Amino acid sequence: MTPAPSPGDVLPSLTVPITRTLIVAGAIASRDYQDVHHDAEAARAKGAPDIFMNILTTNGLVGRYITDRLGPGAVLRKVAIRLGVPNYPGDTLLLTGTINSICADERHAEDVDRLSEDALRLLAEVAVVGTNSLGRHVTGTVVVALPTAQPPLRESP
Amino acid sequence: MRDDLHDLLKTYEGRPVAVSGRGPDPVNSPMIRHWCEAMGDTDPAYTGPDPVAPPTMLQAWTLAGLGGPGGAQVRPGPYRELMALLEAAGCTAIVATDCEQEYLRPLRPGDVITFDSVIASVSPRKTTRLGTGHFVTTRTEIRANGELAGTHLFRFLKYAPAGRAGDRPARPRPVINRDNAGFWEGVAARELLIQRCDACGRPRFPWLPGCGDCGSPDWTAVPASGAGTVFSYVVMHHPPFPAFEPPYAVGLIELAEGVRMISNIVGVEPERVRVGMPVVLEFVRVDDDLVLPLFRPADEGAV
Numbered sequence: 001m002t003p004a005p006s007p008g009d010v011l012p013s014l015t016v017p018i019t020r021t022l023i024v025a026g027a028i029a030s031r032d033y034q035d036v037h038h039d040a041e042a043a044r045a046k047g048a049p050d051i052f053m054n055i056l057t058t059n060g061l062v063g064r065y066i067t068d069r070l071g072p073g074a075v076l077r078k079v080a081i082r083l084g085v086p087n088y089p090g091d092t093l094l095l096t097g098t099i100n101s102i103c104a105d106e107r108h109a110e111d112v113d114r115l116s117e118d119a120l121r122l123l124a125e126v127a128v129v130g131t132n133s134l135g136r137h138v139t140g141t142v143v144v145a146l147p148t149a150q151p152p153l154r155e156s157p
Numbered sequence: 158m159r160d161d162l163h164d165l166l167k168t169y170e171g172r173p174v175a176v177s178g179r180g181p182d183p184v185n186s187p188m189i190r191h192w193c194e195a196m197g198d199t200d201p202a203y204t205g206p207d208p209v210a211p212p213t214m215l216q217a218w219t220l221a222g223l224g225g226p227g228g229a230q231v232r233p234g235p236y237r238e239l240m241a242l243l244e245a246a247g248c249t250a251i252v253a254t255d256c257e258q259e260y261l262r263p264l265r266p267g268d269v270i271t272f273d274s275v276i277a278s279v280s281p282r283k284t285t286r287l288g289t290g291h292f293v294t295t296r297t298e299i300r301a302n303g304e305l306a307g308t309h310l311f312r313f314l315k316y317a318p319a320g321r322a323g324d325r326p327a328r329p330r331p332v333i334n335r336d337n338a339g340f341w342e343g344v345a346a347r348e349l350l351i352q353r354c355d356a357c358g359r360p361r362f363p364w365l366p367g368c369g370d371c372g373s374p375d376w377t378a379v380p381a382s383g384a385g386t387v388f389s390y391v392v393m394h395h396p397p398f399p400a401f402e403p404p405y406a407v408g409l410i411e412l413a414e415g416v417r418m419i420s421n422i423v424g425v426e427p428e429r430v431r432v433g434m435p436v437v438l439e440f441v442r443v444d445d446d447l448v449l450p451l452f453r454p455a456d457e458g459a460v
Binding site: 016022025026028029030031032033034035045046047054055056057059060061062063064067068071072073075076077078079080081082083 | 191
């Protein structure tokens with residue numbers, strides 16, 4: 001069993017090859033038909049060198065990264081991201097995360113029947129950074145309810 | 158773009174993007190699977206007999222996709238007006254910059270998605286690496302079967318690409334003379350005035366001193382309804398004119414009253430303009446000193 005995360009812990013990184021297929025599949029799966037996400041000619045006409053990833057796909061990848069590293073059973077509560085440089089085809093996105101804090105989940109205490117068998121779920125706030133060859137593609141903060149299967153954690157400060 | 162433009166843009170804060178919008182589809186397993194395949198997300202919570210949707214799909218359930226002309230970009234009312242103002246000011250490019258979502262309740266197949274969205278803020282003019290423009294922030298509440306399921310704050314930069322439009326000269330001024338002064342007074346009062354011959358009743362446009370049909374010099378100015386169709390159009394790519402950012406659509410609009418006028422067709426990607434497309438008049442302030450009667454697609458299909 002993975003040890004319980006605690007503030008300051010660095011999550012193992014996730015490397016995502018930015019293929020044309022990923023950019024297009026992500027745009028269509030998120031119902032985002034802006035041409036700059038699937039039509040290279042249109043993207044160039046608007047000043048970009050190529051198609052680039054849409055924000056919803058970046059959001060989805062950040063969510064996946066966190067639940068991959070803290071799940072299964074981890075449930076996303078908040079995802080807040082800011083984009084920097086674009087993700088163009090052929091690049092590689094490296095996602096890294098650091099646990100900012102751990103605290104008790106008060107809001108969902110009444111919701112335990114659906115979300116878990118244990119009212120004492122803990123929330124982790126994770127700082128996420130995603131970089132590619134151009135620099136920082138995404139910075140963000142994710143709040144995630146940790147799986148109940150985690151061993152007890154030490155008290156949050 | 159001047160500060161006066163921002164004063165105008167700020168009046169859109171608090172106004173709706175979508176009121177009681179409805180997701181085109183209820184939450185469903187195929188879209189969840191397609192999302193997970195695209196993202197490479199194998200979290201078991203999103204599969205199996207009782208899946209939940211990946212929370213980060215929140216916005217995807219609200220998007221119109223290709224439904225309706227212009228797809229997700231076309232929304233009725235103040236939001237479209239705001240976008241038209243920004244486009245008229247040269248801010249033709251758009252890039253999403255921020256997405257902040259809070260997930261209050263899991264979404265499951267069968268959940269019917271409704272949402273309300275407002276223009277939360279419009280920033281003063283900002284110059285970024287990409288170009289100069291304004292950040293627009295929208296705030297959306299998403300409901301599942303009427304129950305608040307999530308909130309979504311979205312920010313994008315609507316901008317004039319750097320090195321192309323940032324220092325664009327002003328649009329040419331109309332030449333106003335005795336013959337057409339009444340038309341421009343109408344525009345100033347947000348009325349599209351055409352002439353009607355007092356002798357034979359024939360409507361005419363553009364403004365002329367006499368009737369081309371019967372020769373009578375007597376006429377009355379009458380307001381046009383603003384409804385029309387695209388009779389013909391051209392999409393300008395080349396040559397470039399400093400005040401305009403190609404591509405843009407110039408249309409010959411046939412008004413409901415039977416006369417035709419030349420104007421821009423905005424609020425739709427130029428390549429989507431078609432002959433016969435119903436359009437409606439919109440007065441657009443393109444800068445401090447110039448308001449122009451432009452046209453945009455009449456279709457209100459997408460929410």
